[in-house]
Amino acid sequence: MRKFNFSAGPCTLPVEVLHEAEQEFVDYHGAGMSLMEMSHRSAAYDEVHRGAMDRAKSVFEVPDDFEVLFLGGGATLQFAMVPLNLLTPDTRGGYVDSGAWGKKAIADGSHHGEVYVAWSGAGDGYVRMPRPEDVRLEPDTRYLHVTSNETIHGIRFPEFPDLGVPLVGDMSSDYMSRAIPWELFDVVYGGAQKNLGPAGVDITFVRRSVLEHTNRELASYLRYDVHASSASLHNTPPVFAIYMVGKVLTWMEQRGGLGAFEAESAKKAAMLYEAIDGSDGFYRSPVDPAYRSHMNIVFRLPDEALEKQFLAAAAARDMVNLKGHRSVGGVRASIYNAMPLAGVEALVELMGEFRADA
């Protein structure tokens, strides 16, 4: 019996993709071996690899002047690679501190270039993103780093700020769930393990004109230009994770692509926010409505005892992993691309019944 899995990541994947991969698992297309046992330079893997790359660009509607990289180390390694590749002694990186992930990007980046906080939401508890006029840019800013969606606090940028400085976006938790204004970005990165596949691969898009000026005084793995010029085959890539990402992207294509998922996410999120807002204060969202995430819907109940009961009632109906992050408590429903509408409907139904019974 398959559960509705509201985990914040790793998280639910399309069950159709799991079944397909299961079929091919031991013997890949009659090759007499699994895909995992093939050289990353083999024709069969090359097709998988290039296919996933092409689809990452087509599904996410990426302009031709961007390269896509498949890397290990997750988005966390990108916290190092972004300043290592982009900053020079004369430039600095501005960062939006919008919560747990923004803070990590700043702390990590500070070891590899001059970085500063261009805006922080710490003062009001990370309940919103900055308005464009809130962001304070310093001279010689090479990029402004933004976290498009903060998984823990349940906030997102409804629109990205156009301040005349290129954006670098960590999109781990709303990757390919929304169209983005590519003209504003130099780099977009994120781990695959929420919307796009299993853990084990980061997907980074870098503007080609930027690659001409990235830092070469680095070990090869840390260099964007090395990965770009080798089509992410400089060393053995995380083959299986890339294969699964390719399958998830095909699944997205078959279901209408980015636009369809963006609309579906908006619809799923609206159902939950309506259940919260229409509860006469029984359920409360701490987030400024204009900045509410479409991926991670966080809410509170009147007290912690009720929250505990709610989580138990959900589990009894096969809805699991709804507990809020340990740093903030409460309830968090993560409704990534692969969460079926039926899962959200079941949760809304429970919210109504639980409140009536409380």
Added chain:
Amino acid sequence: MRKFNFSAGPCTLPVEVLHEAEQEFVDYHGAGMSLMEMSHRSAAYDEVHRGAMDRAKSVFEVPDDFEVLFLGGGATLQFAMVPLNLLTPDTRGGYVDSGAWGKKAIADGSHHGEVYVAWSGAGDGYVRMPRPEDVRLEPDTRYLHVTSNETIHGIRFPEFPDLGVPLVGDMSSDYMSRAIPWELFDVVYGGAQKNLGPAGVDITFVRRSVLEHTNRELASYLRYDVHASSASLHNTPPVFAIYMVGKVLTWMEQRGGLGAFEAESAKKAAMLYEAIDGSDGFYRSPVDPAYRSHMNIVFRLPDEALEKQFLAAAAARDMVNLKGHRSVGGVRASIYNAMPLAGVEALVELMGEFRADA
């Protein structure tokens, strides 16, 4: 029909492990979801993660004063992390240039500390490793970096040099196929994708006393101490690759552990070297006999046309991926832990018959 897959990596895995993982693939132990869909902080994944760590240490007979890390980026990222973590402005890293992989470690390391070549096999075409007395150490050498087995050239260290300087070993291509003298090493690392599982995870062992003095002025992902103190859960690890490594290690345990595999590798390699040496010069090994690899057996035939015919004859008997690396040509039989004895027997049989017919 399963083939005998002599690929140099990624490469053959134990078919028993593939079947087991296939069974658990869509629904992990009745959880209502796959392992890939679970949080890396879940109890079920924690058991997998800790189990793989414990087994990596027990199977490889690792002393208690080493930590094991599971990292992304492959051994290639370690080419950066080793000097980043270990070198200071007052110390330098010595490197043995024993072929393609040693050279990459040096080139990458040179960007992150002072490194030098302590011995090079380039002059005689990488047909052997250095004797201890060949290695020229400079003052203030923090470590001597060695590649235990050079996949492309088919050479290995039969014994590791004890020169009073700690060793750092890249063991990607003979990982856990042999016991090593741990007292000589500060760091041992390698990608899993040859002896230990699918691509996507590097396994690094670091001596605990070394961790007290590693560089802290780095982004978190680049710090050995951060991964050690978080049990490699600082960020989302490559879950599926680690799960598979755990299964391969269990498979090794069930078959007698490291000693059994070391003996089996010696036996399989000896069968092939005997077939080469007993062929009256039809097959030729370019490698100094004292340094011949037990993992990658490289050999030549009288001419390239015969080599091409040999590879075709092998493929006709379902023995594949025997072509030597593009940089050296010839034939290469990679016989990692999961290559069954029957595969080696079939290859030896072909070698005899092909020679008789030629």
